[in-house]
Amino acid sequence: MAQLLKVHGSENQFFILDQTALDHKLSADELTHLAQTICKPTSLLGGADGVLVVDQSDHKAALGRMEVVNADGSRASMCGNGLRCVSRYIADHSGKDSFKVETPAADLLVNRQPNLADNVFAFAVEISPVRYQKEAFPFDHLGMDQVMNQPLPALNDHLKFTTIAVPNPHLISFVDNDHDLNDTLGTLGKQLNEPNQYFPDGVNVNFAKILGQNQLFVRTYERGVGFTNACGTGMSATSLAFALNYPDMVDVNQPIEVTNPGGMVKTIVHPNDEHQWIELIGNATFTHQIDVDEAKLHAASVTADSVQVHDTGEEASYQAFIKSLQLN
Numbered sequence: 001m002a003q004l005l006k007v008h009g010s011e012n013q014f015f016i017l018d019q020t021a022l023d024h025k026l027s028a029d030e031l032t033h034l035a036q037t038i039c040k041p042t043s044l045l046g047g048a049d050g051v052l053v054v055d056q057s058d059h060k061a062a063l064g065r066m067e068v069v070n071a072d073g074s075r076a077s078m079c080g081n082g083l084r085c086v087s088r089y090i091a092d093h094s095g096k097d098s099f100k101v102e103t104p105a106a107d108l109l110v111n112r113q114p115n116l117a118d119n120v121f122a123f124a125v126e127i128s129p130v131r132y133q134k135e136a137f138p139f140d141h142l143g144m145d146q147v148m149n150q151p152l153p154a155l156n157d158h159l160k161f162t163t164i165a166v167p168n169p170h171l172i173s174f175v176d177n178d179h180d181l182n183d184t185l186g187t188l189g190k191q192l193n194e195p196n197q198y199f200p201d202g203v204n205v206n207f208a209k210i211l212g213q214n215q216l217f218v219r220t221y222e223r224g225v226g227f228t229n230a231c232g233t234g235m236s237a238t239s240l241a242f243a244l245n246y247p248d249m250v251d252v253n254q255p256i257e258v259t260n261p262g263g264m265v266k267t268i269v270h271p272n273d274e275h276q277w278i279e280l281i282g283n284a285t286f287t288h289q290i291d292v293d294e295a296k297l298h299a300a301s302v303t304a305d306s307v308q309v310h311d312t313g314e315e316a317s318y319q320a321f322i323k324s325l326q327l328n
């Protein structure tokens with residue numbers, strides 16, 4: 001029997017697949033097909049935003065490798081909420097609490113944190129490298145090489161935008177009303193993740209409300225997914241944009257509290273370091289263990305009636321924790 005784990009960071013839901021525990025690793029095409037199938041909302045346990053593939057790393061400094069397959073089968077260079085979950089998985093298996101994980105662009109430092117509440121496990125992960133030039137996204141036809149708190153009339157008639165790649169691409173805007181946070185975000189997110197001339201590879205679109213000093217609410221329309229409960233790299237990139245665009249509102253020596261539709265994370269931005277980076281701290285919750293025949297993974301035929309699901313009980317603890325925070 002093989003195993004999948006259903007996990008989340010701020011309710012950004014994933015399946016973890018450990019390739020090292022299989023008799024035969026899934027091929028790239030099989031991974032694409034598996035993600036497209038099991039991430040559907042009508043699929044197992046309500047689907048997910050992506051599959052996190054764990055494998056061995058041949059980098060001396062790293063304890064393991066993470067590959068991110070979005071729900072539509074596309075690949076992402078990074079996933080912040082996912083990295084917290086993968087870090088916990090590797091930590092639980094290796095007995096180590098501080099190490100590096102290989103991702104496509106960098107080996108990133110991760111650290112176990114004290115539990116946020118009883119049975120609510122947490123990790124801090126490094127988000128880097130940070131890039132601003134248009135080639136990193138890529139974007140085109142916007143009339144500039146980088147975008148820092150500027151109007152983009154081609155995209156919208158009243159908002160200002162910032163583009164930051166960490167290194168997956170993010171378009172960020174600070175908004176002050178719910179219409180923009182919901183409708184404008186949905187329309188723009190959809191437009192920029194269909195074939196379009198501005199972001200030919202698509203882009204994660206994050207709209208944020210400033211709630212106070214070092215406090216944000218962030219909502220994300222994710223590339224390869226659509227609306228998500230939370231996007232870790234999106235909240236990290238938006239925190240950096242907050243510090244750069246509203247320096248009076250951010251004390252960079254203190255964590256920024258970032259609430260999202262699925263919960264809350266903390267970020268610590270390092271805009272003044274030679275290589276800018278962000279620390280992302282939040283839950284790494286394992287909600288279900290799923291026993292599945294390995295052949296069904298290869299064939300992407302993982303259905304509710306062909307697997308055995310064990311509820312870990314962690315979701316009830318997470319929900320109690322979120323309720324205790326009394327978020328709006």
Ligand SMILES: N[C@@H](CCC[C@H](N)C(=O)O)C(=O)O
Binds near residue numbers: 012068077222225
């Ligand atoms: N949810 C993620 C980001 C996942 C990748 C994204 N969809 C992309 O294609 O860049 C996160 O927590 O960072």
